[in-house]
Amino acid sequence: MTFATQPNASHFVNGAYLEDTAGTPLEVIYPATGAVIATLHEATPQVLDQAIAGAQAAQRHWARLSGMERGRVLRRAADIMRDRNHDLSVLETYDTGKPLQETLVADATSGADALEYFGSIAAGLTGEHIQLSGGDWAYTIREPLGVCAGLGAWNYPTQIACWKAAPALACGNAMVFKPSETTPLSALKVAEILIEAGAPAGLFNVVQGAGGVGGPLVADPRIAKVSLTGSVPTGRKVYASAAEGMKHVTMELGGKSPLIVFDDASIEDAVSGAILGNFYSSGQVCSNGTRVFVHRAIKEAFLARLAERTAKAVIGDPLDEATSFGPMVSETQLQIVLGYIEKGRAEGGRLVCGGNRIDKPGSWIEPTVFADVTDDMTIAREEIFGPVLSVLDFDEEDDVIARANATDYGLSAGVYTRDLQRAHRVIARLEAGSCFINSYNDAPVEVPFGGVKASGVGRENSKAAIAHYSQLKSVYVRMGETEAPF
Ligand code: NDP
Numbered sequence: 001m002t003f004a005t006q007p008n009a010s011h012f013v014n015g016a017y018l019e020d021t022a023g024t025p026l027e028v029i030y031p032a033t034g035a036v037i038a039t040l041h042e043a044t045p046q047v048l049d050q051a052i053a054g055a056q057a058a059q060r061h062w063a064r065l066s067g068m069e070r071g072r073v074l075r076r077a078a079d080i081m082r083d084r085n086h087d088l089s090v091l092e093t094y095d096t097g098k099p100l101q102e103t104l105v106a107d108a109t110s111g112a113d114a115l116e117y118f119g120s121i122a123a124g125l126t127g128e129h130i131q132l133s134g135g136d137w138a139y140t141i142r143e144p145l146g147v148c149a150g151l152g153a154w155n156y157p158t159q160i161a162c163w164k165a166a167p168a169l170a171c172g173n174a175m176v177f178k179p180s181e182t183t184p185l186s187a188l189k190v191a192e193i194l195i196e197a198g199a200p201a202g203l204f205n206v207v208q209g210a211g212g213v214g215g216p217l218v219a220d221p222r223i224a225k226v227s228l229t230g231s232v233p234t235g236r237k238v239y240a241s242a243a244e245g246m247k248h249v250t251m252e253l254g255g256k257s258p259l260i261v262f263d264d265a266s267i268e269d270a271v272s273g274a275i276l277g278n279f280y281s282s283g284q285v286c287s288n289g290t291r292v293f294v295h296r297a298i299k300e301a302f303l304a305r306l307a308e309r310t311a312k313a314v315i316g317d318p319l320d321e322a323t324s325f326g327p328m329v330s331e332t333q334l335q336i337v338l339g340y341i342e343k344g345r346a347e348g349g350r351l352v353c354g355g356n357r358i359d360k361p362g363s364w365i366e367p368t369v370f371a372d373v374t375d376d377m378t379i380a381r382e383e384i385f386g387p388v389l390s391v392l393d394f395d396e397e398d399d400v401i402a403r404a405n406a407t408d409y410g411l412s413a414g415v416y417t418r419d420l421q422r423a424h425r426v427i428a429r430l431e432a433g434s435c436f437i438n439s440y441n442d443a444p445v446e447v448p449f450g451g452v453k454a455s456g457v458g459r460e461n462s463k464a465a466i467a468h469y470s471q472l473k474s475v476y477v478r479m480g481e482t483e484a485p486f
Contacts, residue, residue, distance in 0.1 A: 005030075005094050005185060010040035010208045011047055012191035014054035015201025020044045026181055026208055031097030031327040032318050032362045040184055042209035045216070051176045051205040052222050055147040058202030059174035063144050067122040067170070074119030074166060077197035081112040081162075081190075088189055090319065092158055095183040097327040097362070098281050099318040110445070111162030111190065114461065117445040118170035125171065125466060127473075135479040140472045144172030145248055146224035148469065149217050151238065152187065153229045154180035154329050155284040161187040163445075164227045164250075165194070165204050167465040173225070174203045178217055181210040182330055218242055225469065228252065229286075231383075232409075232454050239457070250458035250468050252286065252450060254383040255411030257432060258404035259289030259440060260394075263297040265416035266438075270294075271305045273416060273440035274389060279313065279367045280441065282326055283387035284333070286455075287412035289440055291373075291380055293400050296393045303371055303391060307353045310367050315358065327364045328386060334363040337386030344370050344379040349390070375403055383409070397426065405431045410453035414440045433459070 005028070009017035023041035030037045043051070062070065081088065088108035093100050098107075127140035150164035157179055168175050179187040187206045194204045207213060211234070218226050218241045225248035228238045235253040242249045259277055261270040277289035294302045313325040328334040334357070341355050354368030365387060373380050373390040380390050394400040404413065413432035417423050423437045433451040436442065443449055443461070450459040458468045 005037040005091065007038065007040070007185060007188050010184075011043055011051070012188050012206040013047065013051045013202075014205070015195050017188075018047060018050070020047050023047070023209070026184065028095070028184060029330065030094050030362075031329055034361045034363070037094055038185060040208050042181075043207040043213045048207055048213060048216060051207050052147060052217075052220055054202030055174035055176050055205055056222055058200045059144070059147055059172070061200055062169070062174060062203055063172035065172075067125050070170060070172065071119040071122030073194070073198045074115045074122065074170060077193050077199070078112040078115035078119060080193045080197055081108050081115065084193075085109060085112075088158065088186070091189065092186050093318050095157055095185045096154065096329055097318055099323040099326045101321050101324055102281060104321070107156060107158045107186075110156075110159040110443070113445045114162040114166040118166035118465075121463065121466075122170040125470070136477060137479070138474055138476045140474050142171070142470045143473055145469060145471055146173060147222055148173045148175045148225040148227060149223045150175050150177040151214050151218070151226070151228040151230060152177065152179045153286075154182040155281055155286070157183040157186040158190060160229050161190045163460050165190065167460075167469045168227075169199070169203065171466060171469040173469055176205045176207060176217060176223070178207050178209060178214050181208065184208045214238070215241065219245070221245060223247060225249065235456070248468065250450075250460065251456040252460060253411070253454065253456045254385070255286055255288070255409045255451060255455050256291060256381065256383050256407050257287060257289045257409070257412040257414070258291045258293055258430070259414040260400055260404060260416070260426065261292065261294045261298070261302060262415070262417035262419070262422065263295035264418045265298070266418070267298060267302055267305055269438060270416040271302065271309055273414060273436070273438075274306060275309060277414065277440040278389040279310070279325060279387050282328055282365070284329060284385055285441065287434055287441055287443070289412065289414050290384065290388070290390060291404070292389060292391050293394045293404065294391050296395055299371075299391070299393055303352055303369070306369060310353055310369060313367055315364070325367060325387075327362045329363070331363045333386065334365055337365055337384055337388060340379055340382070340384045340386070340388060341368060344373070344377065344388070344390070347377045347379070349373050349377060349379060352391075354387070375406065381407070397422070401426060401429050408454040409451070411451035411455035412436070412441075
């Protein structure tokens with residue numbers, strides 16, 4: 001192995017690496033080979049306490065800086081991330097197994113975009129002046145919340161850390177971030193870079209561990225806000241715990257999103273959208289369009305082209321830039337996906353391609369397409385979080401909209417059609433937070449991202465995120481005498 005993956009220590013607290021070997025060992029596995037590439041330790045209660053206390057102290061100082069000063073640090077961090085994109089991408093590939101072809105363009109680069117965007121708008125964050133009758137007036141002050149807890153999923157470790165840290169820090173908060181125990185490496189680099197960019201020690205801390213660390217972090221009374229990217233069941237637990245302390249929350253949870261392909265669509269583009277929305281990151285993307293509703297008139301042509309193009313996936317060494325399809329993040333996730341494929345077969349789905357574990361070390365599975373899937377099948381109802389694409393038939397617009405909405409989830413939705421009026425009409429009726437017309441899964445930082453229904457609460461990215469990392473103080477100013485009834 002030519003790349004050093006073992007970090008200096010498990011945690012990053014108060015501006016420096018910190019180790020406490022009393023914590024349960026945490027093996028980091030390269031999913032492409034199954035090799036152990038690092039061994040970290042879960043945070044002990046002492047480490048967690050130091051991280052939260054350090055964040056509290058740093059936040060008091062950070063909040064007193066102007067937005068301009070805070071923004072400068074974030075923009076410097078964005079530049080450093082871009083300069084180191086190659087090394088960070090290699091690390092992300094080791095951490096997640098995602099091909100370098102992807103990590104070079106979708107991870108540290110997306111993190112840098114978030115740091116640059118929120119660094120750029122930090123100076124413009126203000127309250128407002130409100131003129132009232134009789135010459136009285138009021139003003140609002142946009143205040144930080146305090147110390148925020150960030151909890152990350154394993155699919156986009158660098159991106160998730162930055163999507164949470166950048167708006168939080170821009171608003172004057174500090175953060176204690178807990179990556180997924182499956183992918184603990186990249187967030188440590190984000191912490192290092194922020195320090196190098198001039199962030200005060202303690203402003204962004206990383207503690208390792210599973211739910212046993214995340215739980216106490218969320219429940220700690222010093223935490224003012226919790227932002228989770230994870231599954232719906234975890235979201236329910238974390239939201240309930242945050243509610244006990246009346247804390248702010250952002251919940252970016254799972255989905256079972258519809259991608260609707262009408263009979264006038266460009267089949268080539270729609271197949272591209274379906275591939276992007278099911279096989280990128282080996283299907284481990286929350287917003288994936290896993291229920292692909294295809295109009296019956298073009299269904300066979302769509303399936304034929306989809307199978308042809310799926311056969312062109314380059315499945316190989318993720319560190320080779322020619323590879324376009326990598327392993328699942330872990331053996332556990334692989335087994336979950338294989339279980340769903342088995343259910344798809346047993347419940348009557350027609351396997352068009354894939355469906356098998358790939359016989360080599362690591363957690364590899366073929367990109368898989370099922371046709372003739374019906375709404376009641378398990379693979380059409382539950383989030384799989386793997387490369388399993390289900391094609392469902394439809395004939396009528398009203399019917400497909402009703403079926404697309406018949407789910408507890410509401411993260412994303414997509415429509416492929418050349419009829420612009422239909423595109424907007426259908427999107428307006430779909431119950432989803434992040435939607436696409438003749439495209440799928442674009443997530444630029446300028447655009448709000450998040451779900452409705454069980455898929456989440458709040459929005460990440462864009463100016464909308466500011467509302468979720470700050471609070472308004474209203475100040476009423478009377479210019480005349482104070483009147484009282486007695
Ligand atoms: P999990 O819900 O299992 O975990 C998310 C994070 O929460 C992890 O860091 C996890 O720690 C931690 N955690 C688990 N239990 C608790 C608890 N009781 N208290 C506090 N923290 C806890 O998600 P996965 O990591 O398995 O990621 C997959 C899920 O994430 C999918 O459902 C996917 O749809 C969703 N997701 C949503 C996205 C969005 O933006 N909407 C984006 C990406 C993924 P650990 O894992 O270390 O135990």
